[in-house]
Amino acid sequence: MQIFIDSADAKELAALAGSGLVDGVTTNPSLVAKAGGDFFETLKAICAAVPGPVSAEVVAQDAEGMIAEGRKLRQTAENIVVKLPLTPEGLKACKALTAEGCPTNVTLCFSAMQALLAAKAGATYISPFLGRLDDIGADGMELIREIRAIYDNYGFDTQILAASIRSGAHVRDAALAGADCATLPPAVFKSLYKHALTDSGLEAFLKDWKATGQSIL
Ligand code: E4P
Numbered sequence: 001m002q003i004f005i006d007s008a009d010a011k012e013l014a015a016l017a018g019s020g021l022v023d024g025v026t027t028n029p030s031l032v033a034k035a036g037g038d039f040f041e042t043l044k045a046i047c048a049a050v051p052g053p054v055s056a057e058v059v060a061q062d063a064e065g066m067i068a069e070g071r072k073l074r075q076t077a078e079n080i081v082v083k084l085p086l087t088p089e090g091l092k093a094c095k096a097l098t099a100e101g102c103p104t105n106v107t108l109c110f111s112a113m114q115a116l117l118a119a120k121a122g123a124t125y126i127s128p129f130l131g132r133l134d135d136i137g138a139d140g141m142e143l144i145r146e147i148r149a150i151y152d153n154y155g156f157d158t159q160i161l162a163a164s165i166r167s168g169a170h171v172r173d174a175a176l177a178g179a180d181c182a183t184l185p186p187a188v189f190k191s192l193y194k195h196a197l198t199d200s201g202l203e204a205f206l207k208d209w210k211a212t213g214q215s216i217l
Helices: 010-017 029-035 039-049 063-076 088-099 112-120 130-135 140-154 168-176 186-191 196-212
Strands: 002-006 024-026 054-057 080-085 104-109 125-128 159-162 181-184
Touching (some): 002 186, 024 181, 029 039, 039 054, 063 080, 063 088, 080 088, 088 104, 088 112, 104 112, 112 125, 125 140, 130 140, 130 168, 140 168, 159 168, 168 181, 181 186
Parallel strands (some): 002 024, 002 181, 024 054, 080 104, 125 159, 159 181
16 A cells, blocks of 8 residues: 655655655645744745655636646646545546646545545545544444445455554555555554554563673674
């Protein structure tokens, strides 16, 4: 499964990219507002720091406006993916941009039927929002399973990008459900390395090695 980071903080993204495990980035208008600074400068810095796909979201409401914004966003860097809302106008824009060879990420997906429409519009990625579904008492992970089954039934190559991830358990379950990618807040990404037995095991190994009085180099 590809790991994307859900952030618009260019410095933090550059640091995380140093792990060698980050395949891409997703941003949204709220994350851009939180990070502050000039939008296009931030996008350029992120695209330079992370060689994989970087989703940048349009804010126009009509297809024509979204297409114009998408074309401009694409000029920022080669690895920009245009992020579009799952609305009738968003899917019209998705179809038009896809026809131009522009990669797209259809966002704010909360149902399998929405995901089916996005695939028919040619979306490169579909972003089902797990955490926000769980927040209202629905089962976010069931949505991933449904989309996986539908896409496999019909051979759609739209990639499932599990979004609104809140925990390591979400990452594990999305991987088990067959999501192609997951976009993780930085804190969730860092938490994936952690296990108490790794820490205590390493401490014991180092203590025992020190007692031998030897060195490897
Ligand atoms: C995905 O592309 C979104 O930016 C993101 O995952 C939304 O997550 P949230 O529900 O934590 O805001």
